[in-house]
Amino acid sequence: MNQNQTFPNCDQLAECFAKTFKHLSSDQMNLLFWEEECELLKRGKVIYAEGDSARGCYFVYSGVLKVFKTGLEGKEQIIRFAKSGDIIGFRSALSQEPACTSSKVIEDAIVCFIPSDTLTKLIQQNPDFSLELIKMTCKELGQANSYITDIAQKSVRERLAEVLMQLMETFGLAQDNTLQISLTREELANMVGTATESVIRLLSEFKNDGLIEIKGRKIKIVDVRSLKRVGGVY
Amino acid sequence: MNQNQTFPNCDQLAECFAKTFKHLSSDQMNLLFWEEECELLKRGKVIYAEGDSARGCYFVYSGVLKVFKTGLEGKEQIIRFAKSGDIIGFRSALSQEPACTSSKVIEDAIVCFIPSDTLTKLIQQNPDFSLELIKMTCKELGQANSYITDIAQKSVRERLAEVLMQLMETFGLAQDNTLQISLTREELANMVGTATESVIRLLSEFKNDGLIEIKGRKIKIVDVRSLKRVGGVY
DNA sequence: CGGGAGGTTGAGTAGTATCAAATGAAGTGG
DNA sequence: CCACTTCATTTGATACTACTCAACCTCCCG
Numbered sequence: 001m002n003q004n005q006t007f008p009n010c011d012q013l014a015e016c017f018a019k020t021f022k023h024l025s026s027d028q029m030n031l032l033f034w035e036e037e038c039e040l041l042k043r044g045k046v047i048y049a050e051g052d053s054a055r056g057c058y059f060v061y062s063g064v065l066k067v068f069k070t071g072l073e074g075k076e077q078i079i080r081f082a083k084s085g086d087i088i089g090f091r092s093a094l095s096q097e098p099a100c101t102s103s104k105v106i107e108d109a110i111v112c113f114i115p116s117d118t119l120t121k122l123i124q125q126n127p128d129f130s131l132e133l134i135k136m137t138c139k140e141l142g143q144a145n146s147y148i149t150d151i152a153q154k155s156v157r158e159r160l161a162e163v164l165m166q167l168m169e170t171f172g173l174a175q176d177n178t179l180q181i182s183l184t185r186e187e188l189a190n191m192v193g194t195a196t197e198s199v200i201r202l203l204s205e206f207k208n209d210g211l212i213e214i215k216g217r218k219i220k221i222v223d224v225r226s227l228k229r230v231g232g233v234y
Numbered sequence: 235m236n237q238n239q240t241f242p243n244c245d246q247l248a249e250c251f252a253k254t255f256k257h258l259s260s261d262q263m264n265l266l267f268w269e270e271e272c273e274l275l276k277r278g279k280v281i282y283a284e285g286d287s288a289r290g291c292y293f294v295y296s297g298v299l300k301v302f303k304t305g306l307e308g309k310e311q312i313i314r315f316a317k318s319g320d321i322i323g324f325r326s327a328l329s330q331e332p333a334c335t336s337s338k339v340i341e342d343a344i345v346c347f348i349p350s351d352t353l354t355k356l357i358q359q360n361p362d363f364s365l366e367l368i369k370m371t372c373k374e375l376g377q378a379n380s381y382i383t384d385i386a387q388k389s390v391r392e393r394l395a396e397v398l399m400q401l402m403e404t405f406g407l408a409q410d411n412t413l414q415i416s417l418t419r420e421e422l423a424n425m426v427g428t429a430t431e432s433v434i435r436l437l438s439e440f441k442n443d444g445l446i447e448i449k450g451r452k453i454k455i456v457d458v459r460s461l462k463r464v465g466g467v468y
Numbered sequence: 469c470g471g472g473a474g475g476t477t478g479a480g481t482a483g484t485a486t487c488a489a490a491t492g493a494a495g496t497g498g
Numbered sequence: 499c500c501a502c503t504t505c506a507t508t509t510g511a512t513a514c515t516a517c518t519c520a521a522c523c524t525c526c527c528g
Contacts, residue, residue, distance in 0.1 A: 071386075072466050079382060130365075131354070131357055133368055138325040144375060144378035145378060148427075151382060152385050152428075153305040155484090193382075200509085419474075420474080430474090431475095431516090431518085
């Protein structure tokens, strides 16, 4: 939407990348980034889909993507989001298995393609990079495990409150305390793992209880402490 | 229980380890294993608990462990099992964060402790090992993601059928088609993410439908095809 | 034989899903 | 600028899954 969607040059890419991976030499950076591999992707664009056999992964320079699995009735389950500095799709890039998730643009994004070969080469050359990659994967795994426990044990009400807190952590609040991310009710439901109608009802309960305010897709976080209590977040 | 619980020597350990990690030199193997680091652990023994700061990880030579998180009311959520050839606890060993899961013996086990330093050293020295470790973690992550989607979207009935199929995959069937793993009803419930009573009722439904037979904790898989259909497994 | 852990069964109910329909918002083409 | 389409959101009514609580049973072990 806004027009800071100018393409980055290699240096800018490298700078952004270095926020996540601190142990690369400039030679290795040069190996990694080619401006021509960058793409501007509009909301709704699918980057890769479940079952694709990937030839590489993607580095997110700007924008927001959702990573999700598609359940039996075609219902999406959002696994996580990716934003500036994140890498998506390296799982299947490395293991040469078909992708087990799909990825779609939520806010117009600039992503940079990284071929499998390059990725593998970096792992071979740079143990620090490997270690960083392992740690990153482990962190994701830890979050996934927490998520499993939550979905299995918490009520929809608790999970929704928790998801709002996660969104606050991940995307932050504007000056007026509104979440810096705009999701449809359906997308919220697909994070929480519930029906769209349930999200709507619960959001309006939260509003009546003075925890949040709602204006369309803008959600204003009013009472963080109570929300955390409802969500069982400590 | 049975008396093949004799301690392995270094060679046997190495052989078992090589099933999982194929790219280690014998020097590196020697670095890895010291017989004195082996332990025989009885059912019920806790290997590490959520919140522990680990000084290393554990290689499972024999037996079965469960890896789980503890939810709000103290209810366990079983994340996965570990058996011969698996490694547990390397997440916190590498990231130096407190463990985010606990681990407990289900069938008497022999495990071998691997200090963090050794693990890190191997990653530094051997890129193939790194790659293998990354792939392993990624695979686990893929399974976790599937699990999230399942719990969020499937009914308890579907999930129980699916769990039975997973147990069949992981632990196999005896000659008489009984699952080669003995779990309490509560442990089954803690995998599925439901109440113990629900598991009991559904198991007995499955029995009435001719899908399984039950004798105490022995579960005999009678109709694989129908079970897969019920579980939405293809 | 008593105690404890695990297993089973029944009844009642809260929490959510599902279905249907109305309303609102955003964009398109005449 | 308005009619029209489409998609997202909201609300209401109803059905049902699965949880909770309570009682009782069963087996095993000392």
